[in-house]
Amino acid sequence: MQAFAALLDALSYQPARNAKLRLIETYLRETPDPDRGWALAALTGGLDFPAAKPALLRGFGEDKIGPELFHWSYDYVGDLAETLSLIWETGPDAGPPPTLGEVVDTLQRATKMQTPAILKRWLDALDATGRWALLKLLTGALRVGVSARLAKQAAANIGNKSVDEVEEIWHGLTPPYRPLLDWLLHDAPKPSTNAGGAFLPPMLANPIERAELEALDPAHFRAEWKWDGIRVQVAASGGVKRLYSRAGEDISAAFPDIIEAIDFEGVFDGELLVRRDETVAPFNDLQQRLNRKAVTPKMLKEHPAHVRLYDVLWLEGEDLRALSFDQRRARLEAWNAEKPRARFDVSPLVIFTDWAHLATLREQMTSDGIEGLMLKRGDSAYLAGRPKGPWFKWKRDPMLVDCVLMYAQRGHGKRSSFYSDYTFGCWREADGKRELAPVGKAYFGFTDEELRWLDKWVRDHTTNRFGPVREVAPELVLEIAFDGIARSTRHKSGVAMRFPRINRIRTDKPAAEADTIDSLVRLMP
Amino acid sequence: MTDTLDPRSWLYPTPRGLYCKPGDFYIDPAVAVPRAVITHGHGDHARPGHRAALATPETLAIMRARFEDMPDTQQQPLKYGESVQIGEVDVELAPAGHILGSAQAVLAYRGQRIVVSGDFKRRPDPTCPPFEPIPCDVFITEATFALPVFHHPSDMGEIGKLLRSVATFPERTHLVGVYALGKCQRVIRLLRAAGWDKRIWLHGGLMALCKLYQEQGVDLGDIAHVGDAILETFRGAIVLCPPSALADRWSRRFADPVPAVCSGWMRVRARARQSGAELPLVISDHADWGELCQTLKDVGAPKVWVTHGREEALVHMARSIGIDAEALHLAGRDEEDG
Known part of the structure; x- marks a missing residue:
C-alpha cells in the first residue's frame, strides 16, 4: 500500500506524460504480485468497492480531534479525504501497514458494518500519504491525471509491447492481471482475453x-x-x-x-x-x-x-x-x-x-x-x-392446475402490509377421507388490484392464525401456472413445481372441483 | 512572580514591533529602531538599520553577511545561556532549534519571566543546537503550522524521496528550491547523512550563506556554484536554488529539470501544486502541530500569547488544557516563510 501511495503521490504532482509513464513503469517493475496488478486495476478504473461516505470520514475526523479543530483543518485543506489523512496519526502499536492486495481483498469481502473498524485499523497503520491513497481508493476517483489508456501504455512499455496489443486482450483480463504481467515481464505466453478462466459477460434474450x-x-x-x-x-x-x-x-x-x-x-x-x-x-x-x-x-x-x-x-x-x-x-x-x-x-x-x-x-x-x-x-x-x-x-406455454388456497402470509417491502404469499393445495384421499395437501407456494402472477382483492378475501375468511400466517377457509380456487413438476421428498405432497405463479382467480369454480394430487402426478414426465 | 503585575504592562505589541518598556527595546522589530533584540537571522525578524542590536554571535554574523557588514549598528553578541541587563530587564538567549544562531529571548522583570520564542522547531537539526524549554509565566509562541493537519514527517524520509526520484530520472536535473538561510544548509547536511557524497550544485544566491555556515564550522562537503558549468554536468545532479528561481529563466539552462520544493507547506496538496513542485518535500524549520502542543506543556506557562500563523486553533487547543491563551498580533511577520 505504501509503494502504491508513493506512486499516486508522485503522479498527482507530475504534469508530463512521459514522466508519468516512467513512474508507473518503475512501480510495475519493482512491486511484487499481486499488488502491482491491483494498482493497475485502480489506475484503469477496474476496482469497485462500496464507496465510503463523506459523513463517515467527517465523523472519524471529529471524533479524533474535536469538531472545531477538524472544521478549521478541513477549511484550510479543502479536501475531506486529504484532511482526514493528515490529522490522523500513525498508531504506535498498529502493526505493519496493509498491502494493496490485502486492502482490495478485505474490502471486497467486508460488510458495510465491518468497514469502519477495518478502515480505522488501516489508518492507524499507514502514514499520511498511505492514508490519503487509501481514502482516495475508497471514495472513488483517484484524480491523479492518469487515464486508463496511459496506465495500459505504461504496462505495455514494461514488456516492450504496443499498447494496442494490450488493449486487444484487455477486456478479457481481470485484476490482478497476473497472466498479463507474466507475459509483459517474464516472457510467459501472451494471454488470450479468457486468460485465467475469466468470466465474460453473457448475451441475454x-x-x-x-x-x-x-x-x-x-x-x-x-x-x-x-x-x-x-x-x-x-x-x-x-x-x-x-x-x-x-x-x-x-x-x-x-x-x-x-x-x-x-x-x-x-x-x-x-x-x-x-x-x-x-x-x-x-x-x-x-x-x-x-x-x-x-x-x-x-x-x-x-x-x-x-x-x-x-x-x-x-x-x-x-x-x-x-x-x-x-x-x-x-x-x-x-x-x-x-x-x-x-x-x-x-x-x-x-x-x-x-x-x-x-x-x-x-x-x-x-x-x-x-x-x-x-x-x-x-x-x-x-x-x-x-x-x-x-x-x-x-x-413453452405453462402447465395449469386448479388448486385451493390454504394459507396466506404477509409479504415484504412494498407488500409488507398485504397477505401476498399464498400456499395452495390439491385434493387427495387418505383413510377414506378427502383432504387438501399443500403442493406449492406462489408470490406473484397477480395484478395490484387482484392483490388487494386477495388480501381482503384472506382477512374475511381467516379460520386460524399462526404468527404471521393465516389459515383460510378452503373455498377459493386459484389457477396455478408452472413450468415443470418433479417428484420431491422435501414436500409433504411428494411433488415440487417449478416457477409456480397465480394465473387466474377462479371464483367461478367450487373448491370441490379443484384438481387432485393424482392429476398432478400424471403431469410428471 | 508578582501577582498584581500585568505582563502586558511591560511587554506589548506596537506598530514598530513587540516592545519591552522597562528595557526600552524591541524584539524582532519590523522597522529600524534605537535598540533591538533579534531572535534569528531571517528577513522578517532581522532587519537592517538598528542603532543597537543584541543577538547570538552567529545571528550577528548572518546579519553582517546580509546587510553589508552593518557598520552603523552597535552589535552586542550574547551567547546562549549568558545574561545581560538592559534597563530594568534581565535578558538571556536560549537555543530555539530553528536555524544557526536562532534563539528564544528570555526576559525577566520584577520576578516575572516572559519567553519570546521567535521561530522554533523541536526535532534535531545538524546545523544548530536543539530548542531548550524554559519554564516561564508567559510563553509567546509562533503558530505557523498550528493546525492538526501539519505533522512534518521524518526529514530523512523526505530526503529518501528526493534520492529515489534521482534514481528514477537519472538523466534529469533535480532542482531543489530551498530558503537561502537555514533550509539550504540543513538539506545539504541531510543529503550527506543519507549518503549523497557527490558534488551539490548551488545557485549563486545561496553561495554566501553556505560559506558563512562553513566558517561557523558546519561541514557541507563538496559544494560548488552552478556558474558556467556545461549542461552535461547536471544530468543526474542535485542543484539547490531559492524557490523563486524554479520558475525563473535561470532554471531553463537545465535539461528537463525536476522541480522540488522543501517546505512545511508541502504537506498540503493544494499548496504544493501552487508552488509548481513536481516533487514536494515536507522539510520545515518550524514546529509542527504536535511539537507546538508539546512545547506548551513543556514550558508550563499559565499564559500563552500566540503570534503569526493560525492562532485560533492553537488558542483553542491551549484553552482546552487550561492555559490562558490569546492571540497577539505583531507587525511585519511573513507567515509564508515555512
Missing part, C-alpha cells in the same frame, strides 16, 4: 410471443431448444478451469465432474443439466446439486452434471464474439466433431420453414427438460447484456 413473430423474417433466425437447467459459462485458459453462473458467480466447486472433464481451452455458453444416459433429468435433479459446499461421491454418481453448449465465445486463444452466430456455430460444431466429449455436447438447431411450422414443433415437444425455444439471428455478434433485436426466448 428478450421474451417474445407468437403474435410478435409475424413481424420477423424467419429466414434471418435460427432456433434451438431452451433447455431447463441453468445457463452457464465454461471458461478454460492457461490451466485455469471455471464454471460460472449467468451472473458470473464461480460455481466450479459444486461441479468437480464438469471441471475435471475440461480438456480444452476456450469460453463456451451453455446450459448446465443433470443427464442420465441420453436423458436430461428434470430441473429438480439439478437443484440437488446447486448451492452445496461439499459434493458427495454418491451425489456425483446419481446426479451426473452435463453442459449442453449453445455458443462459443473464445476458442484456443481467439476471440470469436465479433463473428456472426452462424460463423460461431460452425466453429462450435467443427470443434465438437473433432472430439466428442461425454460431459459436453452441442445443443442441436431446430430446423423449421416458417413460424407456423416452428409453433407446431414447439407444441409437439413435450420433454420436461425443455422450457421453450430460443431464436437467434444468424448474423448476430455475441454482445454483452440484453440487446434488443438479435435474440429472443419463446417459452
